[in-house]
Amino acid sequence: MTPFTTLTGIAAPYPRANIDTDLIIPARFLKTIKRTGLGKFLFDPVRYRPDGSEEPDFVLNREPYRRAEMIIAHENFGCGSSREHAPWALADFGIRCVIAPSFADIFFNNSMKNGILPIRLPREICDALMGDAAMGGNARISVDLARQVVIRPNGEEIHFEVDPLRKRLLLEGLDDIGQTLQHEASIGTYETKQKAAQAWLPSISI
Amino acid sequence: MSEGKPRTLFDKIWDSHVVETLPDGTCVLYIDRHLVHEVTSPQAFEGLRLAGRPVRRPDATLAVVDHNIPTTDRRAGIAEDESRIQCETLEQNVAAFGVPYIPVLDDRQGIVHIVGPELGFSLPGMTIVCGDSHTSTHGALGALAFGIGTSEVEHVLATQTLLQKPAKNMLIRVDGQVGPGVTAKDIALAIIGKIGTAGGTGSVMEYAGEAITALDMAGRLTLCNMSIEAGARAGLIAPDEKTYAYIEGRHFAPKGADFDAAVAYWRTLPTDSGAHYDITVELDAASIAPMVTWGTNPEAVLPVTGIVPNPADLADPSARVSMQRMLDYMDLKPGQKLTDIPIDVVFIGSCTNARIEDIRAAADVAKGRKVASGVQALVVPGSGLVKKQAEAEGLDQILLDAGFEWREPGCSMCLAMNPDRLKPGQRSASTSNRNFEGRQGPGGRTHLVSPAMAAAAAVTGYFTDVRELA
Secondary structure (H helix, E strand, C coil): CCCCCEEEECEEEECCCCCEHHHHCCHHHCCCCCCCCCHHHCCHHHHECCCCCECCCCHHHCCCHHHCCEEEECCCECECCCCCHHHHHHHHHCCCEEEECCECHHHHHHHHCCCCEEEECCHHHHHHHHHHHCCCCCCCEEEECCCCEEECCCCCEEECCCCHHHHHHHHHCCCHHHHHHCCHHHHHHHHHHHHHHCCCCCCCCC | CCCCCCCCHHHHHHHCCEEEECCCCCEEEECCEEEECCCCCHHHHHHHHHHCCCCCCHHHEEEECCCCCCCCCCCCCCCCHHHHHHHHHHHHHHHHHCCCEECCCCCCCECHHHHHHHCCCCCCCCEEEECCHHHHHHHHHCCEEEECCHHHHHHHHHHCEEEECCCEEEEEEEECCCCCCCCHHHHHHHHHHHHCCCCCECEEEEEECHHHHCCCHHHHHHHHHHHHHHCECEEECCCCHHHHHHHCCCCCCCCCHHHHHHHHHHCCCCCCCCCCCCEEEEEEHHHCCCEEECCCCCCCEEECCCECCCHHHCCCHHHHHHHHHHHHHHCCCCCCEHHHCECCEEEECCCCCCCHHHHHHHHHHHCCCCCCCCCEEEECCCEHHHHHHHHHCCHHHHHHHHCCEECCCCCHHHCCCCCCCCCCCCEEEECCCCCCCCCCCCCCEEEECCHHHHHHHHHHCECCCHHHCC
């Protein structure tokens, strides 16, 4: 996983609540067997017209937001399906951070496993950051994960919460499996105990 | 968890699956059952291959194809290249990693969340995961079941565990009895209408109360299926005699003395009296009517007797904009009666509503009637076993005589990954779970309803109060 330490870049304001995973990437683009190459389908229903041309009003089709590395949105970002194609599409486009008042649980987890930092901040702060983002290309917003702050273009620092384990894995770019396999002996012990206590547990074979 | 402290059903399942608690409170949680399908697994198997890791518990894993496959004759294979490659990739992966797999032409093939309970793969007290958000379905058996992303699919394949923090306990109490024509789907939509699509975020929702215990297992599975649409991590219903009777004799279920031992354990699972819930929501079953969604998320829902709401009535400007966007997308006008909305397509299927009980409900309405002119109506059973059962009962013939199409099992038009999809501008009455923009095909307009309400819409061509269809 790509580590996430600090990020300074262009933020795209997308003032909409309940941005669902079918909007982020519709199901017909989930037929890939790879993780890459999904950026061109990101937000397909609103980014392109039915004839395939760009929808000029959509934020990611406007300068400077074509080069956005952050998205700022409203409540319940990423609701809907468990498709990890949603963060894969965001990452492939170049998005490394999403700031919103709230996120759907599965999307939140999936993002952090792909080097994307989801930051929960109150609605009024998200609205202020959207105001900053709307100023255009020179209005850079920064995120410092180690210090857990978002830095506005005027220098104001806003603290955010992050799970300590997730923070460490993101900073170091570590994946979960390596972390968990450090506890492999405990997993084996658990399995032995379960087998003894629940001898009736069926084994699956076709 | 201290000895003797009253615990919820969720607390008990959680506690019994903690392998280790890390210093920051994150738990290594053991996973008893893992369902795998073709869409969210290829990258996970690829990850295992790159790291040289095996599947830790093939004997706790079950794979099936469901999302991509056509619902017409499958003996000739899959015409669409990408869909075929994804299904073939699953077949190669299960062979290489030794994972039990149900092929597409096997009678037991179907939608993962229909197959798991139907085969007795999913059992009370278990932790169950799948790379699909509607894994919440299996909570109806009293199992902690939730959807995961592909990285977590790989994590479970490699370690049979997940790194998780406990969720909040949320209780949804539905007291009293529902009226005639009101189903589990309507209860689910009424709950989401009340608490919203983020109402359950961070929580595991346990459903209780007279109206819940009165539901049959099919209804309970429908209700728990929709928990994710309320944003919940999982839905749960305490196992009871109906649960045990449902499980007994199923393909993978414990048999004989093993079954008795299992039931003895399952009886210890229901929430202790006095256990603490962080959030409690109460609904009166008698006040719930057959429901129809009018907008582009499941909380935009009203009784079928309702009228399309007016954005001008909302005080919050951003809520007003959001409602107007929904009405524009759905091509609806404030004040329009829901029963005046004409439909083009009816879809009866999906992991929400494609069990035998759902097909029976649809056939009950369809019997002796005809699908309205200009309406296409699809019935897609949830599994090959559901299809066979329906055919044994003659339900397929009732539906065919009425002008419905009778298809092969799969996810189909719920998410339109196969050829079953709405054309731009088409409007559906759908028994599936999501009415997001474009969910059933680009530009398609989805209204969520129960199977009986979908069949009623099919025969009249409009949303129709099934209670008035004498």
